[in-house]
Amino acid sequence: AAGVIQSPRHLIKEKRETATLKCYPIPRHDTVYWYQQGPGQDPQFLISFYEKMQSDKGSIPDRFSAQQFSDYHSELNMSSLELGDSALYFCASSFGQGVGAFFGQGTRLTVV
Amino acid sequence: DQQVKQNSPSLSVQEGRISILNCDYTNSMFDYFLWYKKYPAEGPTFLISISSIKDKNEDGRFTVFLNKSAKHLSLHIVPSQPGDSAVYFCAASATSGTYKYIFGTGTRLKVLA
Numbered sequence: 520a521a522g523v524i525q526s527p528r529h530l531i532k533e534k535r536e537t538a539t540l541k542c543y544p545i546p547r548h549d550t551v552y553w554y555q556q557g558p559g560q561d562p563q564f565l566i567s568f569y570e571k572m573q574s575d576k577g578s579i580p581d582r583f584s585a586q587q588f589s590d591y592h593s594e595l596n597m598s599s600l601e602l603g604d605s606a607l608y609f610c611a612s613s614f615g616q617g618v619g620a621f622f623g624q625g626t627r628l629t630v631v
Numbered sequence: 632d633q634q635v636k637q638n639s640p641s642l643s644v645q646e647g648r649i650s651i652l653n654c655d656y657t658n659s660m661f662d663y664f665l666w667y668k669k670y671p672a673e674g675p676t677f678l679i680s681i682s683s684i685k686d687k688n689e690d691g692r693f694t695v696f697l698n699k700s701a702k703h704l705s706l707h708i709v710p711s712q713p714g715d716s717a718v719y720f721c722a723a724s725a726t727s728g729t730y731k732y733i734f735g736t737g738t739r740l741k742v743l744a
Binding site: 523525552554561562563564604609611620622623625626 | 665667673674675676677697720731733735736737
């Protein structure tokens with residue numbers, strides 16, 4: 520069965536550069552969530568979208584932005600990268616809201 | 632402020648015995664709860680969920696119990712298998728008006744053969 524696809528799987532960027540992470544939800548899923556997991560930490564909610572509209576916002580820095588496109592895929596744009604942005608970034612999708620979400624494999628971002 | 636807490640960072644259980652993972656929450660608006668299993672460098676895998684209208688949900692070897700008055704839920708794995716060794720996260724959401732999941736800090740389960 521198709522799962523949540525995230526690309527790239529690994530990304531190395533220098534400080535102050537920009538990164539774009541992509542998430543392709545499970546077909547027919549209309550809700551996408553983004554999470555950040557730092558080393559030794561639990562996943563922290565960043566932002567979510569339902570039907571291409573932002574539905575909720577968590578601890579997402581102002582340097583980050585995200586959107587969900589007409590085909591329901593989502594992109595997380597990160598600018599002025601800092602060393603502390605190094606983390607695993609997970610995307611999850613669900614059909615409808617308030618139901619179990621399925622996670623992608625994550626993108627490991629390393630800022631050097 | 633940690634709204635979802637898993638107070639046991641780790642747990643070791645013998646193969647074939649029961650594993651009980653606990654989770655407490657503080658926000659009374661939470662009405663939907665999930666358990667995820669996570670291996671290193673992989674995304675969390677959804678295991679089982681429970682809505683606040685129920686106090687128990689069972690799926691194979693996994694059972695989740697919810698005690699709303701105590702704001703407590705637990706995941707029981709019976710019988711435990713070595714392949715169950717992973718980090719388990721509970722997550723909670725309030726389905727009215729917000730759609731984000733708040734994760735607990737995780738419990739590392741080790742099932743000993």
